[in-house]
Amino acid sequence: MYAFDVTRPKTVAEAVAALAGDEAQALGGGQTLIPTLKQRLASPATLVSLTAIDEMKGVCADGGTLTIGGGTTHATVAAEASAYPALAALAANIGDPAVRSRGTIGGSLANNDPSACYPSAALASGATIVTNNREIAADDYFQGLFTTALNEGEIITAVKFPVPEKANYQKFVQPASRFSLVGVFVAKYADGVRVAVTGASENGVFRWTEAEAALSANFSADAVEGLTASADGLINDLHGDAEYRAHLIKVMTKRAVAAAK
Amino acid sequence: MTKVTMTVNGKSVSGEVEGRTLLVDFLRDAQRLTGTHVGCDTSQCGACTVHVDGLQVKSCTMFALEADGATVTTIEGMGNADGTMSALQASFQEHHGLQCGFCTPGMIMAASSLLKVNPKPTEAEIRHHLEGNICRCTGYHNIVKAIMAASGQDVSAIAAE
Numbered sequence: 001m002y003a004f005d006v007t008r009p010k011t012v013a014e015a016v017a018a019l020a021g022d023e024a025q026a027l028g029g030g031q032t033l034i035p036t037l038k039q040r041l042a043s044p045a046t047l048v049s050l051t052a053i054d055e056m057k058g059v060c061a062d063g064g065t066l067t068i069g070g071g072t073t074h075a076t077v078a079a080e081a082s083a084y085p086a087l088a089a090l091a092a093n094i095g096d097p098a099v100r101s102r103g104t105i106g107g108s109l110a111n112n113d114p115s116a117c118y119p120s121a122a123l124a125s126g127a128t129i130v131t132n133n134r135e136i137a138a139d140d141y142f143q144g145l146f147t148t149a150l151n152e153g154e155i156i157t158a159v160k161f162p163v164p165e166k167a168n169y170q171k172f173v174q175p176a177s178r179f180s181l182v183g184v185f186v187a188k189y190a191d192g193v194r195v196a197v198t199g200a201s202e203n204g205v206f207r208w209t210e211a212e213a214a215l216s217a218n219f220s221a222d223a224v225e226g227l228t229a230s231a232d233g234l235i236n237d238l239h240g241d242a243e244y245r246a247h248l249i250k251v252m253t254k255r256a257v258a259a260a261k
Numbered sequence: 262m263t264k265v266t267m268t269v270n271g272k273s274v275s276g277e278v279e280g281r282t283l284l285v286d287f288l289r290d291a292q293r294l295t296g297t298h299v300g301c302d303t304s305q306c307g308a309c310t311v312h313v314d315g316l317q318v319k320s321c322t323m324f325a326l327e328a329d330g331a332t333v334t335t336i337e338g339m340g341n342a343d344g345t346m347s348a349l350q351a352s353f354q355e356h357h358g359l360q361c362g363f364c365t366p367g368m369i370m371a372a373s374s375l376l377k378v379n380p381k382p383t384e385a386e387i388r389h390h391l392e393g394n395i396c397r398c399t400g401y402h403n404i405v406k407a408i409m410a411a412s413g414q415d416v417s418a419i420a421a422e
Contacts, residue, residue: 002281003279003280006263006280008326008329034322051327075316095393097371097375097392098393
């Protein structure tokens, strides 16, 4: 790693001020950023650790909305998001236990790795990404590979999830890395079904709108049987070609619908 | 350089660290607690697993500065107060849960973290919990067996392989 300073502000306001500095970079749980720094793929002058900011931590259910602080770890979401069981289950299967002790929902969403789990939950739930100065709808937030609507120095302070009637996340893992080769999050709301796919696209998480229409009319695995997910723009690598991933999208969607509760 | 203070295995320790000093380097180089191993240095193998404020973390993927004020437990803090092995450690010995031993400190830290929240885990739960700890000798079988035995469960049904 190149040399850098680490600061640990106690409040969001202090963190925002620190991030205004030259070459400053936010550090969440560090489970992606620290390996990146070791490879010298990033060279910040200052890392602003968000782990000491208590106001950004915690899970709170209130009137059909589950609000999770941006600095909340995957382990805490797994343990405390019982109001949204599919989300708790997703968090319980990210990485491994040590990664879940440190990694945070805000860090995952800010990084927007095309194989990360959380972006699919946020997009399928129509979640709201709350930052230090605005609220961003998930549909506007995800803008491509490792790209989001966040501005320089903007911090995800919380994520608001409308709790669905039923939901489920199915992940087909790449057996060595355990990252999702394809992950599908299905969420059924009173006004329709949303289906978000991670791991598959060269542009990151996306909604499978044909499946959403079919499932909104008939919420059963059979409803997507006649559909074919397009292989256009899907990731083509040694772990699976685009057609294989397209096939997995349908299989994982069907499994998620069958398991949704 | 910045001063950090933390409680390691019940003892308050301090030291001067750089921003980029990893917790594992602080433990091994400054505290000379070399039981915590660096296997891959890429957050995959789990040999560097320690407990920070009771939670299992990979100490190669956390900065020492982030542990300022924290309570840290390493493999050196896992034995009984009289210097004998804990039940979990003894079970690894009894059931041959190690060959070269390089991954063992991380395995013990991960397993103890599991048993704290799940005192009687199933074999599947143990294997799921060990996803972030890689052993290149044993094939995991005897590690799983050792952990089950340490939790007081009958392991005679788990065939020797």
